[in-house]
Amino acid sequence: MTLLDVALAVAGLLAVAGGVAVVSTKQLVRAGLWLVVALGAVAVEFLLLGAEFAAWVQVLIYVGAVVVLLLFAVMLTRAPIGPSPDLDRPLLPALLVGAAAGLGLAGLFAAAFGRLTVPAPGAGTAQKLGTAIFDDWVLPFEVLSVLLLAALVGAIVLSRRESTR
Amino acid sequence: MGDTISFPHLDYAALWPMLILFGAACVGVLVEAFVPKAWRNTVQLVLSLLAMGAALVMVIKRAAAGVTAANAHTASDAISIDKAGLFLQGALLVLGIVSLLLIGERTLETGGPFVAQAAITVGSEADRRQAARESGATEVYPLALFALAGMLLFVTANDLLVMFVALEVFSLPLYLLCALARRKRLLSQEAAVKYFLLGAFASAFFLFGVAMVYGFANAVDFNSIHANISTSDKPFALLLIGLAMLAIGLLFKVAAVPFHVWTPDVYQGAPTPVTAFMAACTKAAAFGGLARVLYVGFDRSNWNFTPVLGVIAVLTMLVGAVLAVTQTDLKRLLAYSSVANAGYLLVGVLGGGAAGLSSMLFYLVAYGFAIIAAFALLTLVRDADGEATHLSRWAGLGRRSPFFASVFTFLLLAFAGLPLTSGFTAKFAVFGAAIGGGQTWLVLFGVLSSIILAFPYLRVIVMMWLSEPGDTTPSVSIPGALTSAALMVGVLVTLLLGVAPSSLLDLANNAASFVR
Numbered sequence: 250m251t252l253l254d255v256a257l258a259v260a261g262l263l264a265v266a267g268g269v270a271v272v273s274t275k276q277l278v279r280a281g282l283w284l285v286v287a288l289g290a291v292a293v294e295f296l297l298l299g300a301e302f303a304a305w306v307q308v309l310i311y312v313g314a315v316v317v318l319l320l321f322a323v324m325l326t327r328a329p330i331g332p333s334p335d336l337d338r339p340l341l342p343a344l345l346v347g348a349a350a351g352l353g354l355a356g357l358f359a360a361a362f363g364r365l366t367v368p369a370p371g372a373g374t375a376q377k378l379g380t381a382i383f384d385d386w387v388l389p390f391e392v393l394s395v396l397l398l399a400a401l402v403g404a405i406v407l408s409r410r411e412s413t414r
Numbered sequence: 415m416g417d418t419i420s421f422p423h424l425d426y427a428a429l430w431p432m433l434i435l436f437g438a439a440c441v442g443v444l445v446e447a448f449v450p451k452a453w454r455n456t457v458q459l460v461l462s463l464l465a466m467g468a469a470l471v472m473v474i475k476r477a478a479a480g481v482t483a484a485n486a487h488t489a490s491d492a493i494s495i496d497k498a499g500l501f502l503q504g505a506l507l508v509l510g511i512v513s514l515l516l517i518g519e520r521t522l523e524t525g526g527p528f529v530a531q532a533a534i535t536v537g538s539e540a541d542r543r544q545a546a547r548e549s550g551a552t553e554v555y556p557l558a559l560f561a562l563a564g565m566l567l568f569v570t571a572n573d574l575l576v577m578f579v580a581l582e583v584f585s586l587p588l589y590l591l592c593a594l595a596r597r598k599r600l601l602s603q604e605a606a607v608k609y610f611l612l613g614a615f616a617s618a619f620f621l622f623g624v625a626m627v628y629g630f631a632n633a634v635d636f637n638s639i640h641a642n643i644s645t646s647d648k649p650f651a652l653l654l655i656g657l658a659m660l661a662i663g664l665l666f667k668v669a670a671v672p673f674h675v676w677t678p679d680v681y682q683g684a685p686t687p688v689t690a691f692m693a694a695c696t697k698a699a700a701f702g703g704l705a706r707v708l709y710v711g712f713d714r715s716n717w718n719f720t721p722v723l724g725v726i727a728v729l730t731m732l733v734g735a736v737l738a739v740t741q742t743d744l745k746r747l748l749a750y751s752s753v754a755n756a757g758y759l760l761v762g763v764l765g766g767g768a769a770g771l772s773s774m775l776f777y778l779v780a781y782g783f784a785i786i787a788a789f790a791l792l793t794l795v796r797d798a799d800g801e802a803t804h805l806s807r808w809a810g811l812g813r814r815s816p817f818f819a820s821v822f823t824f825l826l827l828a829f830a831g832l833p834l835t836s837g838f839t840a841k842f843a844v845f846g847a848a849i850g851g852g853q854t855w856l857v858l859f860g861v862l863s864s865i866i867l868a869f870p871y872l873r874v875i876v877m878m879w880l881s882e883p884g885d886t887t888p889s890v891s892i893p894g895a896l897t898s899a900a901l902m903v904g905v906l907v908t909l910l911l912g913v914a915p916s917s918l919l920d921l922a923n924n925a926a927s928f929v930r
Contacts, residue, residue: 357651361629361648386492387490388424388492388576392576392580395436398439402446403589411531
């Protein structure tokens with residue numbers, strides 16, 4: 250077991266713990282902040298595996314933009330800042346489903362990839378990613394920009410009020 | 415920079431239909447910005463119709479030029495414009511044009527079926543003002559075009575990632591369109607939120623399934639998946655769970671039991687033209703994608719998924735039929751009937767082989783036209799509060815307007831699968847394919863559920879013709895040119911496919927092949 254393995258395991262545990270905290274805390278704002286821990290730990294995993302570009306994108310987009318957006322949504326919708334004891338979260342079914350899915354998948358992945366050695370693919374640089382996107386994946390990439398446009402149009406339709414009148 | 419980016423070869427002749435629709439949608443966004451309000455609706459409607467027509471011409475041109483295994487794949491094998499894909503694209507465009515006519519209708523009520531400003535609080539003074547006077551949002555046209563283009567991509571996607579992107583591209587505009595009803599806005603917004611949340615859930619399942627299939631087969635494109643399935647050394651459970659998750663994502667879109675719970679709420683809450691669009695086109699796109707996954711990526715040479723999907727098909731038919739019996743709202747009734755119809759389509763797909771595929775293609779077209787015509791009629795029966803969809807309001811409609819009641823009766827008989835309607839031919843085709851594929855048990859349940867499903871249809875017919883019209887029986891509005899056209903096309907096709915189905919059957923038979 251090398252230092253890298255230990256670091257990967259620690260980051261993984263941190264991500265899972267952060268995820269559990271997100272769904273179990275009673276305070277909406279804290280759930281958003283725990284999300285920083287979970288997503289940040291995933292970014293660390295990316296970094297340890299050599300996917301540096303994906304790691305920084307994860308930090309910028311998820312830890313940065315998404316969490317900030319989430320906190321803004323909490324603020325703008327006048328959601329309670331304190332604890333929300335009325336959140337409807339049945340503990341037993343959640344534990345059953347969560348544990349069964351989590352342990353089942355863990356067992357499955359351990360059986361599938363447990364003894365697998367994959368040669369390190371080399372650093373995941375922005376250049377590699379760009380080459381892949383604009384070569385093999387150019388069509389879905391362009392279509393995704395259309396999706397963004399559609400979402401933008403939709404957001405404006407749903408939220409805009411004409412000020413005249 | 416060491417390596418240069420090599421752009422993949424793009425076969426523009428194959429991509430034109432999608433490019434035209436995406437391009438027209440972008441132009442539509444610009445129209446919103448620059449064209450004066452009074453003109454916007456006309457410009458958008460003409461633009462959208464022209465774009466869909468042009469895309470249809472391109473599809474026909476491509477089909478006439480001939481599809482071979484050599485020229486089907488393009489854009490680094492991301493999409494596969496094969497015969498079945500072209501048929502589905504053509505069907506989607508035709509059904510899209512007819513439902514766009516409903517979306518464009520503006521004469522039935524002031525401003526049309528869509529809300530002018532969705533952000534205004536429901537029930538406020540401003541809301542009453544806009545409901546009475548202001549013309550509806552015209553952004554619905556670009557959104558519908560985006561959705562339709564996404565569907566065209568979805569039915570030709572040749573790998574799971576492109577399929578996921580297309581799934582999002584056609585779903586997101588639909589979520590938005592659901593929220594834009596002019597009347598009963600709270601119901602409409604609730605429908606949109608439910609559809610969005612559950613749809614996001616289904617997409618997450620689909621994506622997780624993609625990851626697991628990638629883990630098993632080390633590829634996301636259907637050819638490699640097919641090739642690697644038999645050689646992979648990973649545990650088979652990985653593939654099964656992956657495929658199950660993919661199926662959950664797709665079965666949600668086709669509204670199969672137990673992933674159907676959104677259907678009645680969304681069909682009821684969405685503006686009726688959008689419901690027609692969803693019932694016809696989303697169903698066609700989702701089944702096209704599902705068939706491609708099952709036929710190309712995971713075909714049955716490796717194992718047999720028929721028992722599992724067969725149970726889902728049986729459940730879908732029975733639950734849809736039984737719950738349709740209990741409905742008192744016509745939109746919800748048609749929603750549950752559409753759930754049951756998803757079951758019949760699944761029976762066709764499970765019939766397997768070219769016969770199963772061609773029966774599915776035929777069924778999608780036949781059902782699409784009939785359901786659009788039915789929803790077109792629903793938009794006509796209205797009172798001061800908008801459409802009167804409660805069943806009791808339709809009592810005695812046959813006395814008040816015999817013509818429209820006859821048309822609706824004909825459509826209901828088509829749904830029930832009576833001879834001389836497209837419903838009969840379509841059901842005959844899917845059940846025949848299932849018997850040919852050795853799935854007689856599915857056909858038994860199919861016939862049983864058809865008998866159950868005939869009951870709610872007949873009840874509506876009896877109510878329309880044998881009850882006395884009361885004071886609350888609404889009048890039937892005189893349809894505008896657009897709704898009339900959509901209604902006429904829908905009814906005529908339903909009749910034609912019942913009387914002389916051979917030309918479309920031939921077309922579907924010829925088209926019933928995917929290129930791997």
